[in-house]
Structures are given as C-alpha cells and as structure tokens.
Amino acid sequence: MSNPSVLILPGDGIGQEVMAEVRKIITWFGDKRGLNFDVSEDLVGGAAYDKHGVPLADETMAKAQEADAVLLGAVGGPKYDDLDFSVKPERGLLRLRKEMDLYSNLRPAQCFDALADFSSLKKELVAGLDIMIVRELTSGVYFGEPRGIFEEGNERVGINTQRYTESEIERAARSAFELAMRRNKKLCSMEKANVMESGILWREVVTEVAKDYPEVELSHMYADNGAMQLVRAPKQFDVILTDNLFGDILSDCAAMLTGSLGMLPSASLGAPMENGRPKALYEPVHGSAPDITGQGKANPCACILSFAMALRYSFDQGDEATRLEQAVEKVLADGVRTGDLMQSDGGTPVSTSEMGDAVVAALEASL
Numbered sequence: 001m002s003n004p005s006v007l008i009l010p011g012d013g014i015g016q017e018v019m020a021e022v023r024k025i026i027t028w029f030g031d032k033r034g035l036n037f038d039v040s041e042d043l044v045g046g047a048a049y050d051k052h053g054v055p056l057a058d059e060t061m062a063k064a065q066e067a068d069a070v071l072l073g074a075v076g077g078p079k080y081d082d083l084d085f086s087v088k089p090e091r092g093l094l095r096l097r098k099e100m101d102l103y104s105n106l107r108p109a110q111c112f113d114a115l116a117d118f119s120s121l122k123k124e125l126v127a128g129l130d131i132m133i134v135r136e137l138t139s140g141v142y143f144g145e146p147r148g149i150f151e152e153g154n155e156r157v158g159i160n161t162q163r164y165t166e167s168e169i170e171r172a173a174r175s176a177f178e179l180a181m182r183r184n185k186k187l188c189s190m191e192k193a194n195v196m197e198s199g200i201l202w203r204e205v206v207t208e209v210a211k212d213y214p215e216v217e218l219s220h221m222y223a224d225n226g227a228m229q230l231v232r233a234p235k236q237f238d239v240i241l242t243d244n245l246f247g248d249i250l251s252d253c254a255a256m257l258t259g260s261l262g263m264l265p266s267a268s269l270g271a272p273m274e275n276g277r278p279k280a281l282y283e284p285v286h287g288s289a290p291d292i293t294g295q296g297k298a299n300p301c302a303c304i305l306s307f308a309m310a311l312r313y314s315f316d317q318g319d320e321a322t323r324l325e326q327a328v329e330k331v332l333a334d335g336v337r338t339g340d341l342m343q344s345d346g347g348t349p350v351s352t353s354e355m356g357d358a359v360v361a362a363l364e365a366s367l
C-alpha cells in the first residue's frame with residue numbers, strides 16, 4: 001500500500017518559514033514512528049501569482065483534490081495589495097476551500113498552562129481550557145443570494161442574505177457530533193432562533209441529527225449569549241457548533257482567550273473521499289505577517305499544531321497527535337519562547353528554527 005499523501009503549500013511571508021519547521025516534524029515522524037508520508041510541495045497565493053499569474057494554478061488545485069491532506073502556511077503581503085481582486089493571494093485560499101467543498105471549519109481554543117498569563121481573562125478562567133468551535137464554512141450570509149448594493153428610491157441599499165438548506169446544516173452538524181463523540185460528548189449549538197428563521201431551521205435540524213448520537217449531551221444557545229458565556233465562563237463548553245457568520249466572530253473571540261495568534265491551528269474538512277478520509281486542509285489561523293517576515297521571529301507552533309490536527313483527523317493517529325501537542329506544551333513549560341510569547345521583560349526569544357528544533361527534541365525525549 002502506498003503512503004498517505006500530504007501536499008504542502010507554504011505560500012507567502014512567514015508561511016515559508018513556519019512550514020520549514022513542520023517539515024522537520026514530518027521527517028521525525030517518518031524516521032522515529034514509521035509514519036511515512038508522500039510529501040509534495042507547490043505554490044499558493046502571491047508565490048503562485050509570481051510564477052503563474054494566478055494565485056492557484058489548475059494543476060495545484062488538481063493535486064489538492066487528490067491529496068489525503070493539504071497543509072497551508074499563509075498567503076498575502078503588501079507586494080500584492082494593489083492586484084486586481086480576482087488574482088489576489090487570498091483568492092487562492094478561497095478557491096481551495098470552495099472547490100474542495102470544505103464545509104466544516106474546526107478551530108480549537110486550547111490554553112496551554114504555560115501561556116495562561118497571556119489570556120485577556122483571569123488565569124483561573126482559562127487554565128486547562130480546551131474547546132473546539134465547529135463553524136459551517138461554505139454557506140450562510142457570506143454566500144447567500146440576493147446580495148449587492150442596489151438603488152432603491154433615492155438612496156442605496158446593501159443586501160446580504162442568510163440562507164441555509166437542511167442538508168447544509170445537517171452535514172455541518174454531523175461533523176460536530178462526530179467530533180463530540182471523539183471528545184467529551186458535549187455539544188452546544190449556537191444560532192439566533194429567537195429572531196432568524198434560518199436559526200429556527202438550524203435548531204430543528206441539529207435536534208434531528210442528535211437522535212443519531214444519543215450519547216452526546218446537546219444544548220442550544222443564542223449566539224449573543226454564547227459570546228457572553230465564552231468570556232464569562234469558557235470552560236463550560238466542549239464542542240460548539242455554529243454557522244458561518246457567528247462562527248467567524250465566536251472563533252476569533254475564543255481564540256484570544258488563549259493568548260497568541262502564533263499558537264492557533266485550524267482544520268477545514270469536507271466530505272469523505274473514496275479511501276474514507278475527509279477532504280482536508282490544515283492551516284494556522286495567522287496570516288503572512290509581513291512585519292516580521294525573513295527575520296526568523298515567527299512562531300511555528302500554530303503550523304506545527306495544524307499538522308497535529310492532520311495526524312488526528314486525516315490519518316487516525318490520535319496518540320501521535322497528542323504526542324506532538326505534548327511536545328509543544330513541554331517546550332513552552334521549559335520556557336522556550338518566540339518573541340510573540342514573551343512579556344516585554346521576558347529575556348531572549350528563540351528563533352523560528354530553534355523553536356522547531358526544541359519541539360523535535362521534546363518529541364525525541366517522549367520516546
């Protein structure tokens with residue numbers, strides 16, 4: 001049997017730098033754990049535009065459709081700011097998400113004890129926090145028709161439409177319930193069923209899907225209350241399921257409970273392929289960080305933890321994913337820090353590659 005395939009798309013700016021560290025991790029798992037991947041690399045974003053005149057070449061798109069997992073760094077940068085909208089680096093990423101039909105966006109908000117001081121909340125509220133937000137990613141108000149700015153009488157009107165079909169809600173809900181089954185069997189669904197018909201339908205469909213998962217404790221919450229509860233007592237949640245718009249806001253809100261952008265991974269999953277694995281794209285939440293590009297300052301942990309998610313959700317290697325997450329945790333506990341994880345008087349930061357090496361050393365020590 002051939003090895004599972006991973007397509008690496010480092011992209012732009014620090015995307016290149018953090019991905020170099022992920023490659024060290026992938027090599028380690030091959031050498032020391034017998035987990036061998038067929039790794040190929042290609043261009044996305046500005047890097048693809050420079051070579052092909054488009055932010056994602058058709059042949060790269062085809063490779064992504066075939067890959068067992070796609071690992072992306074980041075796209076964009078000031079060099080590309082004046083490009084036409086149709087070829088902007090971000091369009092490369094949007095094309096991947098759209099054509100792979102990645103409808104379920106997983107955003108963990110996990111607080112490593114060593115970083116609890118970085119949260120905007122009191123340490124005791126966030127220490128040990130481990131929640132997962134599942135955001136529907138391919139429908140809702142960002143895509144619904146009609147949309148646009150129209151003339152109406154003597155003024156203009158801006159229109160967007162929140163639209164969800166039952167099947168769109170159902171597949172997102174199923175992925176959240178599956179996740180809840182792998183975690184603590186607790187799921188909170190958030191919408192605004194009090195004021196939105198799409199929210200009423202959302203609640204009905206989620207309640208229906210729940211019948212297939214009797215072990216999961218399901219609750220419903222209005223999304224505005226959800227936002228309050230997230231900053232009041234975040235540890236009450238385990239898996240949160242929500243739509244595209246609320247998910248965009250709630251996941252960013254939850255993310256900041258845990259400290260730095262440099263620590264946040266994500267996964268976007270679609271329907272199962274023939275081999276049973278879901279279509280999958282893993283990427284750090286952060287962007288290309290032009291302000292620190294090329295200086296060895298980027299924290300590679302968000303990208304490394306995205307690979308841990310790939311191990312868990314694409315390759316069924318939950319134990320090895322945990323090993324990698326614990327290696328990152330140990331490195332932080334040992335006080336090894338990139339600049340983004342330091343208070344102003346915190347001493348000397350390590351470089352991107354020193355951070356990656358420290359994680360590899362911690363993996364080695366775990367054997």
Ligand code: NAI
Binds near residue numbers: 261288
């Ligand atoms: P950004 O996430 O690139 O940077 C925001 C701030 O966080 C910067 O000060 C940066 O230095 C810092 N930062 C980000 N990641 C870090 C890391 N791993 N280690 C240490 N510090 C880190 O967001 P920004 O500045 O708004 O956007 C920069 C470019 O990235 C733009 O072209 C934007 O369009 C693009 N972008 C791309 C995304 C993606 O590829 N998914 C997501 C967000 C922005």
Ligand code: MG
Binds near residue numbers: 248
């Ligand atoms: Mg956002």
